[in-house]
Structure formats: structure tokens, C-alpha cells
Amino acid sequence: MIKNILTNKCPRCGKGRIFKNPNIYFNFGKPEMNESCPKCGFKNHKEPGFFYGAMYVSYGLTVGQGIMTFLVASPFFAERFDLRIIGVIALVLILLSSFNMRISRILWLYLFKSYKR
Template sequence: MLKKGNKLYSILTGTCPKCQEESMYLNKNPYYLGQIYKMHERCSHCNVKYKIEPSFFYGAMYVSYGLGVGIAVAAFIISFVFIGLSLVVSFAAIIGTLILLMPMIMRLSRNIWINFFISYDSHAVSNK
């Protein structure tokens, strides 16, 4: 079970990496594509600024690439090796999987990227 204080908790829930009390995103649903990148400016609990510097989240593109490659490899192995689909159908499964999971990959990559730079602080709420 994930508990607060764990980076994985912040990454998977999209909560503030410092206090883990509030969602960083205006809309928690990543499939609401109109607001996929819309974030609060600051956390209302610990006042941490999410966009540390201009273009901060450009680094998340590298994380997104890694996640995408990992998911594509997993989709290929599942479809080609385990299910036994043809090579062409397996590549179609990769494309379909990546399109279907794109919003989640984009959010996860941002969550991972910001957690590289901001650590959990159990006293963050009281330091407000």
C-alpha cells in the first residue's frame, strides 16, 4: 500500500511532491484533454511552486520517451510473444496502446520529473 512520504505515492497520485496533500492538476482526470497540462501555480498547503523555472517541464519529454518505449516493448511482448499475434498486428497493438495511454504517460512523466527536484517534507504543511 502506498503511503504519504513515498515518492511513488506522489508520482502515481499526481499530488504535490513536497507535502502530498493536494493534486497538482486542475482536473485530476488525464483524459480530459483540454486540461491535461493545466496545473495549479502553487500548492495551497505548502506553497511550493510547481513550475520551478520557465520551460521546467521540457525535461519531462525525456521521461515520456522512456515511458513510451517501455510501454511499447511491453505491448509488443504481450501481443507477439504471449498472445501470438502476427508482427503487423503486434505493431498495430503498440500504436493503439500508446495512443490510448498517451494522457497517462504525459501526466506520469511530469510527476516523475518534478519528483526528481522536490522531495517530500513531513513538516511542509506546518511550515505554511
């Protein structure tokens, strides 16, 4: 299942793609989702506003990545709280933002796959 999430695959059949573009990692284009799975017909757009909830997933991911970046980057600075680390964290989060947006929608779909069709 984790492999299916990371490869942008349908929650039900694991074959069709959720996003039209297969690259969910470094892709700053407009994210286009399939209305429903091209292989099994699983509905991705369940109701209007369904993906607002994905913002909570995205927020959690962003906070986690910010903390991870801080922990990884802080040994490279001499001072304990060097303000330049904020720039490093911001850069990492900007680079990850497109991935976060896509992966949070995919995770949101997987969270609710068994409830509604």
C-alpha cells in the first residue's frame, strides 16, 4: 500500500493513476487529477470540497519536514539558533511544497477509501 501511495496509484485497484502526470515529486505544473480511476472507476472527486481536508495532512507533513530540516541542518551552524537556518528550512519547504500537495491528496484519498464511493 505504501508503494501504491508513493507511486500515485488508485486506492482500490492499485493500477490506475490518481494524478494524470506520473511524476508527483518535482513537478511544479498544475496538478491535474483524474476524476475517477481510469482502470476501475474509483471516484477520486467524491464531493465538492473533499480535498480541503487534505490541507490538514499537508500542514502536518510541512511541520514534520520543518522539524526534520532543523535537526539535520542545525549541526552545520556554529550558533545554536542561527537565524539563517530559517532560510534553509524555507527553501526545503518550498522545494517540497508541490510534492506535499500531491502526496497529501493521495493520503487523504487512502484515508477515506473505505467509507464513500
